[in-house]
Amino acid sequence: MISPQLALSLAAHLDTAEQRAAELERLTAQHSDLSAEDGYDIQRAWRALKGSRGATVVGAKAGLTSRAKQEAMGIREPIYGFIASDTLCSQSESLDLSALIHPRAEPEIAFVLGRDLRGPSVTLEMVLDATESVAPAIEVIDSRYQGFSFTLADVIADNASAARVLLGDQRTAANACDLGLVGMVFQLNGEIIDTAAGAAVLGHPANAVAWLANKLAEVEEWLPAGSIVMPGGMCGAHPLAPGDTIMASFDRLGTVTLACH
Ligand code: OOG
Ligand code: MG
Secondary structure (H helix, E strand, O other), X not given: OOOHHHHHXXXXXXXXXXXXXXXXXXXXXXXOOOOHHHHHHHXXXXXXXXXXXXXXXXXXXXXXXXXXXXXXXXXXXXXXXXXXXXXXXXXXXXXXXHHOOOOEEEEEEEEEEOOOEOOXXXXXXXXXXXXXXXXXXXXXXXXXXXXXXXXXXHHHHOHHHEEEEEXXXXXXXXXXXXXXXXEEEEEEOOEEEEEEEHHHEOOOHHHHHHHHHHHHHOOOOOEOOOOEEEOOOOOOXXXXXXXXXXXXXXXXXXXXXXXXX
8 A cells, every 4th residue: 555645746746747738657667566556546646636726526437448448558457537527528619639648539428327326236227227318428538648558557546547528419318228239430530430339338338337336335435416427438549639520429329529629
């Protein structure tokens, strides 16, 4: 276990890297024995730091929940992070990439909770029951580490590379269709760059939400009603450049479009 002082000082490094949009050497280069639990301690210290500046937590994210994402990042287990209020974007505004280091976009099916979800032993059915609606979403991830390269402890400390969250306008009941069978087409500047189905994420995206609720229970946290929950990218994340427009179109759930400058 690391000391609260070290957790806070490493969180402050990540915070500075994010604010300056300047990449950082991965933490494990200097602290090679950091564990996943240490990573979560650093992440919570960072969450507290952002909270002290007025940001609130509006939801949570699971990451590395699809084979595509696990293979791309070389890490074979899911992770989680928090969604800060100042990372929510709107489709009506172009995203300023100069505030980010090396942003990448990934398509996700977002869950908006109508009721608290508290583990342990949350099931897929319990997730669907507690969900007010699902929405087409794009997550912009932006590792604070050089070369977008990290170990498990590093990426956990870095709040699972969280940077921006964008939801499309449409809301659909979680039980209106089988979310595992929902197809998705990912387009960059009008060209198809990837396709996937909901089942790419742990067999069903609600499984990722259940995993997250159960994992949070280990530290006596939960997903409160009203939370936005991002279950994880359905396919690999795609780098963004100024002038790009990236769009994820989902069967039944609608479309979400992000323009960048
Ligand atoms: C880690 C964040 C993963 C997802 O949806 O899999 C993530 C990364 O790939 O940098 O958000
Ligand atoms: Mg993601």
